Ligand SMILES: [Zn+2]
């Protein structure tokens with residue numbers, strides 16, 4: 024593999040003392056620090072030509088850096104080698120019996136993916152591998168929300184006693200005609216510009232609910248798909264659920280419940296991952312995965328019309344791992360969170376209602392996937408029962424108006440959540 028020295032990590036006990044040397048005595052420029060919530064560490068990068076120094080400051084007593092400093096005092100902590108494909112690098116090392124701290128890459132600073140190699144296999148040095156975030160991916164300007172990822176990709180909302188965090192698993196592209204069904208292109212292309220292949224850009228926005236338990240609603244596309252799939256669907260996951268979960272301060276094993284609106288690949292792909300041995304595993308190791316029984320039946324018995332939407336690798340491993348929980352009816356999944364079957368998009372598609380202290384938020388999933396789908400007849404061509412979608416939308420918008428609910432848009436390229444206003448039958452939105 025090709026590897027470039029990216030940076031040298033230095034554990035710091037007293038940041039001011041460290042800055043007195045690196046910044047004031049040496050006269051080096053220290054960048055604005057970045058908080059890596061999952062590691063409970065603050066990283067201060069100091070560019071030094073082709074590579075950098077990284078001062079690591081613990082932000083909690085149980086952080087790995089705090090434990091390191093307690094044991095050995097401040098000083099050299101790790102070296103980081105940058106590789107093009109971290110998954111391939113880990114597989115190669117594993118095949119050579121190298122002892123790994125992380126068998127799976129995890130989010131690091133600056134949107135990168137990282138994994139550590141154990142010092143016992145690296146001649147006494149802690150070695151970090153890093154795959155940098157791809158900053159060269161072209162996006163349409165109107166959806167280039169990655170420029171300020173913290174401000175736009177991870178959005179926090181308080182709802183009574185609950186905290187709702189809108190996450191992000193990247194962009195993909197679908198045929199604009201299929202996204203708007205019977206609506207003629209001159210109408211929809213004003214709201215959703217098409218590329219040269221007639222595709223429009225959509226986001227994947229899973230929603231995290233923190234209450235008595237931590238729940239993830241849908242999980243985006245995940246990272247199992249190949250280059251051909253990415254080409255067809257214009258996938259850009261250079262910033263994805265791994266990054267946004269880490270920015271939200273949530274580790275995969277913090278999640279207690281994963282709830283599916285339905286099992287189409289753009290909602291369930293992130294439920295599973297392939298480990299270094301190629302085995303499919305649940306992505307959230309402690310979670311119970313809650314799926315509507317009818318949807319499970321349809322997904323595991325697809326027909327010619329819907330088989331392209333259901334990819335067994337996304338959900339069959341859940342049953343094999345014993346973490347699948349099927350529910351039959353509209354019911355409460357955890358305090359404050361209940362499901363309501365809508366049908367329409369597929370027979371057992373469900374919306375998620377989140378309620379606390381008299382306030383309501385709704386995740387309508389693919390019944391109203393973007394802010395361009397507010398009008399009743401603007402229904403996806405993908406929907407199996409479009410007349411049922413129209414009826415479900417009428418009921419949904421009545422609930423929204425009655426409760427002045429906050430609405431989450433699972434696929435909107437720019438708007439994660441909004442309040443809806445209705446005037447003489449015309450709906451508009453105000454971004455939340
Ligand atoms: Zn769907």
Ligand SMILES: [Zn+2]
Pocket residue numbers: 287289290389392434
């Ligand atoms: Zn969808």
